[in-house]
Amino acid sequence: MNTSTHPEDLLQTGTRTSLLRRFRKTWPFHLMLLPAVILALLFHYLPMFGVVIAFQEFKPYLGITGSEWVGFKHFKALFERTDSLQVIWNTLLIASLKIGFMILVPVAFALLLNEIRKMVFKRIVQTLVYLPHFLSWVILSAILVDLLSPEGGLVNRVLQDWFGLPPVFFLGDGEWFRFTVVTSEVWKEFGFSTIIYLASLSGINPDLYEAAEVDGASRWKQTVHITLPGLVPIMTVCATLSLSSILSAGFDQIYNLYNPLVYDKGDIIDTYVYRVGILNQKLSFATAMGLFKSIVSCILILSVYRLALKMANYRIF
Incomplete structure (x- = not known):
């Protein structure tokens, strides 16, 4: 059985080790960013789903799923x-x-x-x-x-x-x-x-x-x-x-x-x-x-x- 390690496998292992070592040093900074990331997702990215009403004849009482689609009208x-x-x-x-x-x-x-x-x-x-x-x-x-x-x-x-x-x-x-x-x-x-x-x-x-x-x-x-x-x-x-x-x-x-x-x-x-x-x-x-x-x-x-x-x-x- 050939037990030699391929150079690409060694490179990938070294890259993963380097990333883990860097993350252990910087994880507090990532944790500090987490509230801002969550707020951005909630108030900037999640509401972007609402742009679909630009292609509908939107009725608030019907909601997005019940309003009629009108395309580019x-x-x-x-x-x-x-x-x-x-x-x-x-x-x-x-x-x-x-x-x-x-x-x-x-x-x-x-x-x-x-x-x-x-x-x-x-x-x-x-x-x-x-x-x-x-x-x-x-x-x-x-x-x-x-x-x-x-x-x-x-x-x-x-x-x-x-x-x-x-x-x-x-x-x-x-x-x-x-x-x-x-x-x-x-x-x-x-x-x-x-x-x-x-x-x-x-x-x-x-x-x-x-x-x-x-x-x-x-x-x-x-x-x-x-x-x-x-x-x-x-x-x-x-x-x-x-x-x-x-x-x-x-x-x-x-x-x-x-x-x-x-x-x-x-x-x-x-x-x-x-x-x-x-x-x-x-x-x-x-x-x-x-x-x-x-x-x-x-x-x-x-x-x-x-x-x-x-x-x-x-x-x-």
């Missing part, structure tokens, strides 16, 4: 209804404006803040612009409604008393509503986003500035030829990764600020799904809309990570 309606097409357009427009300004404004502010030499003043400014990020839209929306009111709001009082302009209905006019949404989002988040660009600025080689100064380059030329090129990689990464959220224009903000007067200009996919699905009880159509958004977002996420890897050598793993 609701998906066809998604692209035939004028209100749903308008919602998709609103989402793309508002999200695109937010992405664009949330790159330009933090970069400009980081460049200005980087020029401040008094550290005490610099830290005070940083703290002040970071604070809005930590406030919820429930609080900020109440503040904005009061400030932007056409009847006695501070902003309209300034426009009337100082400039002689008529009052503007910022939250009741569609075009002004979009402007208000984008502006308030930038005001709330640009300070926190500035952290990324300040960190990138600190990573630029100071020898480059010293060499440019010796050559007689002004501060403006140093910014154009050294600072901005140094920020291009992180700007590319942020812009690329932001594309994955092009169909998410901010449910919390829109929901707390909008009203029926601006549905045609300010309604986005998330608020539309909530209103149609929860309030109007058109659960199948709302689920189809949400599933459409999820599929497109998943494709965008995979694409932009691939693009970020190719353009800026960015990867998570």
